[in-house]
Amino acid sequence: MPVAAAHPISLRAAERERLKKMAYGHKTEHRLRIRAQVVLHAAHGRSNARIARESGLHLDTVRCWRGRFAERGLGGLNDRERSGRPQSFTSIQVAEVKALACRLPAESAVPLARWSCPELAVELTTRGITGAISASTVRRWLAEDALKPWQHRSWIFITDPDFRAKAQRVLDLYARTWQGQALGQDEYVISADEKTSIHSRCHPTLAPGQARAMRVNHSYGRGGALAYLAAYDVHAVKVFGRTEPRTGIAPFMNLVAQVMSTEPYASAKRVF
Structure with a gap:
């Protein structure tokens, strides 16, 4: 089976300068450095087989990046966009998760004072809103939307009819x-x-350090x-x-x- 001829590479001065910076720059990613070196070798008229032999790359790898540059220029050396993993949940399901998180558990006849992410995940499956779903997925959705249903704030409802007069004396003293x-x-x-x-505490508290939170003994x-x-x-x-x-x-x-x-x-x- 005949082998396709190697793409001829001709560089303009600006392209050659850019490729040299990519090929030998200290801050260039390794993958981009290798691709730039392939193109520079090709611009000197070397064959794909020689480039592969001298660089230790597979022949198909050399052929790929030489051809990509010949077709698209410098932009051809970047990775192509990938579609990524298909979404497992729809936007409607995500919205229903957030709506449920904003409701009190008592409205769902759940014996909880407030929702936690694991309890939300169980309730979503029970209701049929989603299939199997992890608590970390629920937590990520709520964090992205700034909803934190596990946080709460309590207050004291004042019942003393003389509270205003009593508080006024204290506040005056503070002033x-x-x-x-x-x-x-x-x-x-x-x-x-x-x-x-x-x-x-049975053991002393350990101060936080690099990539380590403060550690507090629970006993x-x-x-x-x-x-x-x-x-x-x-x-x-x-x-x-x-x-x-x-x-x-x-x-x-x-x-x-x-x-x-x-x-x-x-x-x-x-x-x-």
Whole structure:
């Protein structure tokens, strides 16, 4: 069977310069470097067999890129566009997934407080909206559409009829005002609270590093549950803290004594 004659290659000055940069440039992708070298060798009148032998390439590879350049020029050295993997889901199905994610699980008689991606994947299959679908696919669709149904925000509905008056006093103090008068330099506002059941982790937290998230051990060493009481000077941004074996008025008064025995609070005109 006769072998097709090699395509003759004739280069313009601009093409030769561009090919040299591609063939010997340090930042050129390997595949493009090889293709450019094939064309440059061909432009010197070398046969396909000689180019293949000297470059270690298959003869068909040399013939392919020599012919592509002869037909299309520099653009022929790029990869052809591929159709890619056919879509497994339609745009209608994707829209139905997002619509379901925006509805409360209770509307579907599902005993969940909020949807998770694995639960959504199961519900989609159960309803017949899609066939088998992975949670990662659902997560990717929602992330692309900025929908994150697994996130939630809670709030406290106010039931105290005197809330406005009570809150006004606190907010005034935060603004350094009491009964319409500005607080003096020797008057201070302390916010105090307590947190029960403080434990220590069994292993120390590891700081994040390159390509590694922070690692936090999930287990605690109880060692006896302690209560942490804290007092915060809201204007000086200063914190006083202590631990107590339990909460109550006596531990709270220990915190008060700790603060009030310290300057400038010990000699202050007033401490709220």
